[in-house]
Amino acid sequence: MSQRANCDAQLSVAIVGAGIVGCATALALAIGGHKVTVFDPDAPGAGTSSGNAGAIVTGSVTPTSTPALLRALPSYIFDRSSPAVLRLRHSLRVLPWFIRFVRAGMPAEVDRIAAALHQIVSQSLTAHQALAAQCGAAALISHEGWLKVYGSDEEFAATALDRRLMDRFGVPHTILDQKAVTDLEPGLDPALCKIGLYQPESGFVRFPKGLAAAYFDGAALRGARHLRQHVTAISRRTEGGVTVHTEGGAQDFDRLVVAAGAWSANLVRQLGDRVSLDTERGYHIAFGPETSTLMRGPVVIPSMSLVLSPMHDGIRLVSGDELAGLAAPPNYTRIRALIPAAKRALPALRDVPPATEWMGFRPSTPDSLPVIGPSPRNPNVFYAFGHGHLGLTMAARTAELICDAFKQGRSVEQLSPFLIDRFS
Ligand SMILES: Cc1cc2nc3c(=O)[nH]c(=O)nc-3n(C[C@H](O)[C@H](O)[C@H](O)COP(=O)(O)OP(=O)(O)OC[C@H]3O[C@@H](n4cnc5c(N)ncnc54)[C@H](O)[C@@H]3O)c2cc1C
Secondary structure (H helix, E strand, C coil): CCCCCCCCCCCEEEEECCCHHHHHHHHHHHHCCCEEEEECCCCCCCCHHHCCCCEECCCCCCCCCCHHHHHHHHHHHHCCCCCEEECHHHHHHHHHHHHHHHHHCCHHHHHHHHHHHHHHHCCHHHHHHHHHHCCCCHHHEECCCEEEEECCHHHHHCCHHHHHHHHHHCCCCEEEEHHHHHHHCCCCCHHHCCEEEEECCCEEECCHHHHHHHHHHHHHHCCCEEECCCEEEEEECCCCCEEEEECCEEEEECEEEECCHHHHHHHHHHCCCCCCCEEEEEEEEECCHHHCCCCCCCEEEHHHCEEEEEECCEEEEEEEEEECCCCCCCCCHHHHHCHHHHHHHCHHHCCCCCCEEEEEEEEECCCCCCEEEECCCCCCEEEEECEHHHHHHHHHHHHHHHHHHHHHHHHCHHHHHHCHHHHC
């Protein structure tokens, strides 16, 4: 058994949420011998964790909020064609989150957050590989790297902060000329690929829902169960442990892990803790399985505000960063408007009609860091949510950290940037 995924002791553990984070944590805890129950009305990995771009970005050390983004924010928000959008109805609600987001974009904060991101993302692929090896899913993770392409020197100049941070943390990356980019991805329009920024060590998952399901199946083989129930309330037991309430009744557990993605804040409040969590909604359009071989790996085209990823269900056009809360219906207008750009970037898509549309809820903290570790008020409650743009990337490493926290509580040094206490 892998040392990386091993935990001690045997406890009954409830996990709320069967996204990629909940499923990875379920497997790691089940490997450690714990009796795991996962609560989720949906199938493992069926929600936000199914529709992402599939990238395990081991070098993603630049937070979302940066000085350059803050300068560009007004044009993002007021430009009706921008993929980043704040819906007016949500703007008052999101204000406290937004103020923290602006603070997180100050230069000193960017450096602090980047160091914390590096700490977790740099270990993300090895953590996934170790966990996937425990459930026969190693083949679901491949190694295509993470490629961003730029059509001009001016566009490329905007990557100065990314390159400074990658240099600072020793993130392996290469600057590619046009020939090297089109050698890697011959299907792309060369005019968009004058310069490439390539992180060769990043991983790729063509079927993210399949990976989450494999993690849960691995846990189930070790005795974990999935109850298709919505958790309506959580209460602390005076004699220790927690009670989980669902429409099916109440059940007691020794420990609880909240991994409910963008829906975690309500549960946190019930437990007496504070967090700033909102959702940055994102969209994709898939072009059908016959297109999945048109590219080698995921490619970011910043000038078009999109990612193209060759997934199991075809090329995915991935985009959007919409602050509109959890309840508003999807608005596909902006992602549909990007279809011509995607077809220009990958001319083989020209005559292919879009097959499916999808929206997911990134669980986003204002400082781009997830919330991982024990509750300050209840040592039997653990948090594993808020992974924002990088939940697939960070899921398996999060599961390892939760295992460490089960053994050592709050004394796990690597947890300190991720503890929920930062919101108190
Ligand atoms: C368009 C897009 C592209 C992305 N691309 C990437 C990428 O390339 N790489 C990357 O690393 N990340 C990417 N992400 C981010 C990543 O997908 C998310 O961070 C990740 O899926 C979050 O996983 P999760 O398990 O925390 O949450 P979720 O997948 O949302 O799972 C949470 C689960 O909790 C359940 N739940 C909620 N409340 C309750 C309750 N009360 N009771 C029971 N169950 C409950 C829900 O039903 C849900 O199944 C992308 C996201 C989007 C939207």
